[in-house]
Amino acid sequence: MNCKETILSRHSVRNFLQDPVPAEVLSDMLEAARLAPSAQNRQPWRFVVLQNPDKIKSMAFNCGLIGLSNFFIRNAPCVIVACADTDSNVRINGQDYYLVDTAIAFQQMMLMAWSHGIGSCWLAAFSEKKLKPFLELPKSWRIVALSPFGYPAEKQGLYSKAVKAFAGSKDRLAPDRIFRYID
Numbered sequence: 001m002n003c004k005e006t007i008l009s010r011h012s013v014r015n016f017l018q019d020p021v022p023a024e025v026l027s028d029m030l031e032a033a034r035l036a037p038s039a040q041n042r043q044p045w046r047f048v049v050l051q052n053p054d055k056i057k058s059m060a061f062n063c064g065l066i067g068l069s070n071f072f073i074r075n076a077p078c079v080i081v082a083c084a085d086t087d088s089n090v091r092i093n094g095q096d097y098y099l100v101d102t103a104i105a106f107q108q109m110m111l112m113a114w115s116h117g118i119g120s121c122w123l124a125a126f127s128e129k130k131l132k133p134f135l136e137l138p139k140s141w142r143i144v145a146l147s148p149f150g151y152p153a154e155k156q157g158l159y160s161k162a163v164k165a166f167a168g169s170k171d172r173l174a175p176d177r178i179f180r181y182i183d
């Protein structure tokens, strides 16, 4: 899949086959994140990769009450937690850039995954307080997001359909709401 096809066809995936993410695909995904741009090239992102089914299941139970809405991750063959080391943060114009930097890197990873047919779903609903000790993360790290990764199952579950309907996942703002052209 080329870049345009990848971006145009990507959508969030919440139901997965059990097949593992092939090692060479995972390697491409991690490299896509590693090569991302960042403010002052600080590269604050850190990624925790889980592929052990028991560990993934137990992680699904350790995302706190809010994380129950994303309990579907328990069935994914791979979960990656996108973190940022705040010791590598840079603050410009009153803005901390570790979030932006890590988001760019994670999205690059997701697009690379999709170009290989691997689906993902950006997840913000988790308790950092619960997850951080479970993953034994250093003090200076924040958890920015997490995502399951795997080949999409043909059949979408009820939950996935409900979330997509609730979020209006197919809708996008019209271009004239988004873009301003200045002569």
Ligand SMILES: Cc1cc2nc3c(=O)[nH]c(=O)nc-3n(C[C@H](O)[C@H](O)[C@H](O)COP(=O)(O)O)c2cc1C
Pocket: 010, 011, 012, 013, 069, 070, 121, 122, 123, 124, 125, 163, 164, 167, 168, 169, 170
């Ligand atoms: C910052 C962010 C947080 C999100 N959090 C969740 C989440 O906690 N649970 C979930 O099922 N989807 C989550 N999503 C996925 C969005 O619902 C989805 O991207 C949106 O509805 C558009 O659908 P699409 O990705 O299929 O194009 C999140 C997406 C982003 C970018």
